[in-house]
Amino acid sequence: xxxxxxxxxxxxxxxxxxxxxYAIFYxxxxxxxxxxxxxxRAESLEQxxxxxxxxxNRVLGGMMWMRLGKGRVHTAIDLSGLGLDTIxxxxxxxxxxxxxxxxxxxxHEGLNTYFQDALKESVHHIVGVQFRNGATVGGSVFGxxxxxxxxxxxxxxxxxxxxxxxxxVPLHEFVHMERDNDLLVRVIVKKDNRQVRYxxxxxxxxxxxxxxxxxxxVENEWKVxxxxxxxxxxxxxxxxxxxxxxxAEAFAKRVADAFTYGTNMRGSKEYRKHLAEIxxxxxxxxxxxxx
Numbered sequence: 001x002x003x004x005x006x007x008x009x010x011x012x013x014x015x016x017x018x019x020x021x022y023a024i025f026y027x028x029x030x031x032x033x034x035x036x037x038x039x040x041r042a043e044s045l046e047q048x049x050x051x052x053x054x055x056x057n058r059v060l061g062g063m064m065w066m067r068l069g070k071g072r073v074h075t076a077i078d079l080s081g082l083g084l085d086t087i088x089x090x091x092x093x094x095x096x097x098x099x100x101x102x103x104x105x106x107x108h109e110g111l112n113t114y115f116q117d118a119l120k121e122s123v124h125h126i127v128g129v130q131f132r133n134g135a136t137v138g139g140s141v142f143g144x145x146x147x148x149x150x151x152x153x154x155x156x157x158x159x160x161x162x163x164x165x166x167x168x169v170p171l172h173e174f175v176h177m178e179r180d181n182d183l184l185v186r187v188i189v190k191k192d193n194r195q196v197r198y199x200x201x202x203x204x205x206x207x208x209x210x211x212x213x214x215x216x217x218v219e220n221e222w223k224v225x226x227x228x229x230x231x232x233x234x235x236x237x238x239x240x241x242x243x244x245x246x247x248a249e250a251f252a253k254r255v256a257d258a259f260t261y262g263t264n265m266r267g268s269k270e271y272r273k274h275l276a277e278i279x280x281x282x283x284x285x286x287x288x289x290x291x
Contacts (some may be wrong), residue, residue: 029253114237152227156214252281
């Protein structure tokens, strides 16, 4: 009888302890959940823009990254009903809607053919197909995340963003603009016969890149974009003629030195600089035969 009483007491103590631990865990978890009070599916860009002027309101992309954040959103603004999830192609350019998914970018035959599968290469390592079916181009570009593969490859092309109020702005200028409450409507990529290569180094196949590099060339104009430094991608442009392996090695070292690098859990700044030089050299040598 005394043994049964002891076991019952121990059970009650353990139940109390684990209930308390679960309550603490649940409370801590709630801190990192985003809370949305109201949801509006915008009927026009003007309505979406007006709603977005309030600081506590947010525009929804694919919610792949935003949902991992914390804080309270008064009104979530959904642009999915505005027909901005398409990729349009004409003789001069591609127009990529802000709600176009990364999966659509990956599978588009026109983009893959014209840019030698560079855009496909830039996104197919991102988590998995289910994730890429939700993540949007607009969210990736407007967020200007340091780890963004999409931003890195688009910077190396002749790319522009179309803002609802700000008009059409070159992408390399947009990445340095202060964040505001404008809307990114679409990304425009010009057709200029540019050859491009995209290379990354990752610890595992679907992890964030340790370093990301995109190199493009047309008529001896070289554009080199390096992202995941771990800061957001930056662009270096140089007009030069490269004719041999020694030229490529010197160019890669010179351009890699032009970027700044940082240290985080995925690698040191020295390691990233070393990788950047190697990837730039590989991309340049691959392109030299075609430019």
